[in-house]
Amino acid sequence: MKKKVIIAVSVVVLLVAIIGISAFGGKKKKGIEVKTGKVTKGEIKSYLSTTGKVESKNKKEYYGTQLKVSSVKVKVGDTVKKGQELITFETPDLQTPKKQAQIQYDNAVLQKKELLASKSKIEDQISKLDSQISQLEKSKNPQDLAKLETLKQQRKSIQPISDEKITQANNSVNAANLSVESANEKINQTQSNIVSDIDGIVTELNASVGSMGATGASPLVVVQNISDLEVVVPLGKYDANKIKIGMTGTVKNEDYKYDGKVSFIAPAAKQAKTPTGGGNTTLDCKVDVLEKTPKGLKVGFDADIDILLGEAKNILKVPVESIKNDKTGKNLVYVLKDGKAEERQVELGIQSDMESEIKKGLKIGEKVILNPTASIKNGTLVKDKAGDK
Numbered sequence: 001m002k003k004k005v006i007i008a009v010s011v012v013v014l015l016v017a018i019i020g021i022s023a024f025g026g027k028k029k030k031g032i033e034v035k036t037g038k039v040t041k042g043e044i045k046s047y048l049s050t051t052g053k054v055e056s057k058n059k060k061e062y063y064g065t066q067l068k069v070s071s072v073k074v075k076v077g078d079t080v081k082k083g084q085e086l087i088t089f090e091t092p093d094l095q096t097p098k099k100q101a102q103i104q105y106d107n108a109v110l111q112k113k114e115l116l117a118s119k120s121k122i123e124d125q126i127s128k129l130d131s132q133i134s135q136l137e138k139s140k141n142p143q144d145l146a147k148l149e150t151l152k153q154q155r156k157s158i159q160p161i162s163d164e165k166i167t168q169a170n171n172s173v174n175a176a177n178l179s180v181e182s183a184n185e186k187i188n189q190t191q192s193n194i195v196s197d198i199d200g201i202v203t204e205l206n207a208s209v210g211s212m213g214a215t216g217a218s219p220l221v222v223v224q225n226i227s228d229l230e231v232v233v234p235l236g237k238y239d240a241n242k243i244k245i246g247m248t249g250t251v252k253n254e255d256y257k258y259d260g261k262v263s264f265i266a267p268a269a270k271q272a273k274t275p276t277g278g279g280n281t282t283l284d285c286k287v288d289v290l291e292k293t294p295k296g297l298k299v300g301f302d303a304d305i306d307i308l309l310g311e312a313k314n315i316l317k318v319p320v321e322s323i324k325n326d327k328t329g330k331n332l333v334y335v336l337k338d339g340k341a342e343e344r345q346v347e348l349g350i351q352s353d354m355e356s357e358i359k360k361g362l363k364i365g366e367k368v369i370l371n372p373t374a375s376i377k378n379g380t381l382v383k384d385k386a387g388d389k
Helices: 002-025 095-136 142-157 163-189
Strands: 032-034 036-038 040-056 059-062 069-072 085-089 193-195 200-205 221-224 229-235 248-253 256-265 281-289 302-319 331-337 340-345 347-351 355-360 367-369 382-384
Touching: 036 302, 040 347, 040 355, 085 221, 095 142, 095 163, 229 302, 248 281, 256 302, 302 347
Parallel strands: 032 382
Antiparallel strands: 036 367, 040 229, 040 302, 059 221, 069 085, 085 193, 200 221, 229 281, 248 256, 248 302, 256 281, 302 355, 331 340, 331 367, 347 355
């Protein structure tokens, strides 16, 4: 009976030992499952992807005067040619004041001419009398002496025209001439109509017959060339330093894509106006749309744009999500090697939204762990979800 008990206990101990070995000593660690990507060779293009406002490169705004609008010869949407009349104004009678000023000038010139002629005539007369008096004074003939007294009386009665009177005549001519110039200038400054300076389309009209064309904040008429467009992009202070004139890009709107080129960067930033008074400070950048009359782009609407910041060819690259930055600023990558995570410090180059150039630290074909968590350390057991260990 004791033998049977001993045998039964032995069997139980053996079973417990087998279960323990299976549960503990015999269990194989599988490691943390991770997703991986490969180190490949190729090219990377880095873009600044943003949004801008489509505008015409050739836009003219025409403002009015204090005159009343007499006719409006266009409407919004009309195609106009350079030199075409758009709006006319009722102009006052400015020719009569001009004619009056011209008459005053002509009279002043005539009076001066007559004064100079009289001055010359009087001076000749005085000269002749002085000569005769001089000769008679040498004579002892009683008759000559009587004549001498008569000539002296004549000489005394003649009054020469003074230089002051000549100056007054000159002043009268100059004053009359200023009146003529003022009348002409008023005529020239009076805008009788608005004529288009460019070929384009009327995109805004704020005038009607009988209304006053007074100058104000809004233009009376706007003409734009909508076949020659640009995109105005407001750049933040961090993006502004990345953009240079001459950089190329792609302007996009739904299914339409057009080549573009940076043509202008504003010299100074500006603050956007908002109802509350504050706003973002941005720097305007203009990107020319290189294709004429692009479909799908409308003046005043927004358009997406990718500006090419740089590109590199025939380089090693990895998915961006494989890069991890530690507290010291080092760029780290975890390579899947022999079922373990191997930490590598890497030197980065150009970077896009999806990929990053590796200048140092990796070799082509190596597998890198994507989105490594805090539990991934150097030497951590890992398993590729794709099946490779």
